[in-house]
Amino acid sequence: MDTIVEADVKPFIQVTEVWVPKDGILELAAGSYGDLAEFEEASRRTSFAKGEGLPGKAWAEQRPVVLKGFDGSYFKRTEAAAEAGLTAAVAIPVFARKELKAVLVVLCGDDENRTGAIEIWAEQDGLLMLDDGYYGAARHFEWVSQHTHFPKGQGLPGGVWSAQAPMLFRDLGSGYRFIRADSAGKAGLTTGLGLPISVPGGVTYVLTLLSARGTPIAHRFEMWDARAERVGAEPSAVLADGICAREGALWTGEAEPEKRIKAWHGLIGRALGTGVPVVESGMPALTAGYDTMVALPIHKDGTVSHVVAWYV
Template sequence: MDAALDLPVKTFIEVAEIWIPEGDRLVLAEGHYGALDSFADASRHASFARGEGLPGKAWAEERPVVLKAFDGSYFQRTEAAQEAGLTAAVAVPVFSGKTLKAVLVVLCANDNVRTGAIEVWKENDGVLMLDDGYYGAARHFEWVSQHTHFPRGQGLPGGVWASQTPMLMRDLGSGYRFIRADSAGKAGLTTGLGLPIPVPGGATYVLALLSALGTPIARRFELWDARAARVGKAEKSAVLADGICAREGALWVGETEEPRRVAAWQGVIGRVLATGLPAVESGTSALTHGYDTLVALPIHLDGEVAHIVAWYC
């Protein structure tokens, strides 16, 4: 096991949970809570109607929702969240056409040390503008982002918009393709993941996860493409299209074998491919060696899973 993975590093995201529709309410399907047992228990006993709480708001408004403070808000687990030290959350709905498949909710803690960014960009008058975001201690980068917009094809959000595919960017502080490189470098941000969030009605949303070495969103990212793998094949499968990890050496075992492919129901990625539902796995043998938690998020296009974005902590 790589020594770097053994170091006790605070991650930018503390909690990840999946809420799925059951009748007219959202119920908890699975989640990773670490040592936050009281908040986990409060979540297991919760459910949300359309428009109710953070998951219900993302469902009703059919868009990603950022909530940077819980006090006085519509967040319904405020007391448990405060006891757990959680201060902000982002809800990402997963739609297949007009049908809600699930809502991914991630929660963060603000201790003036953790640096990173979870951003939601929305198209407005032909450019992407920041709809909202959570940045932890990266205050200057937040200000720069609020005053930045992206034409189609420019920067990480614009590239995702133009291609309608998830994208990874490395070396944000020095990368010429990253428009905010100077402020990203000063904030210590190193890796960027951008992904389209399809919603009913045709509005354009791009979610960006920006990770720092000291408080990473994840230590490993993977992008799986389920479109190319379906060409000429009857069965569902997905090919690993891109990835990056913090440790030295090969990104995955058998890296020289092309293509790296999973079939439906093969491992966690295969389960996401088969069901079209996001997944959160924690502390199981299904995970890649050396990682504790996996979050896998499908992107549906034209009624099918087109991409799967996975991050490991």
């Protein structure tokens, strides 16, 4: 990623929302909308029953869902999305075993300069195949991805599958570990974040977020490890990996002093304590210099094993 954060860089993701179940419906708990005030207002007036709209579909089908066109679809806020220039969305359900904790929804616009990737990989016959994805202007990379599959342990999706833990890849265009390096380099993709998505029924899903310099998904990524073998009995998490456009690597190895966050302390601690994604915009609690922060808890066997955060 670039060594500085450029003020005029447009983010790949324009809206991020957290929908939580309450009395049998999904209600908006938090969101980051930038200057899309009318779409925010429409969202605050909306709720979703199970199976209704994009969040409700992810809840009912117990899987991540990609929607690359709103017209004529089950998307409920089509008119408001069109006025805001939003054209695609991804819904990621957050389950603790069979309990739905929340649905994280990200929405993007489509133009000739907006490049990045949000991919859903699903296990099929012993391989991870592309279930669906949104790529913006990265059309060739999308085609390559549709014709690529991963055995356990190979590439970013296969590595996440094998480890059952988040992974962060740097220098996608030149990294030998990234199977699609050549096409990633041509698309300008630089950083890849892979996340295991736990759903009832044991189906394997991996979410990958691939960030480009010109329209980054985030300027800063952090991976916090909350597994008992790493932190002991105390409900806390330690920084396991991270990268920042300004600072470079945020964690360089076991010799570095441990960075630890306790449950309920700060935004990362809130995601760890509640098991629910956190989205904050323009708050003093954010790391200086960022407008929006998203913290996504990763559940394994009913507890939070990791918290992954990104900052824009």
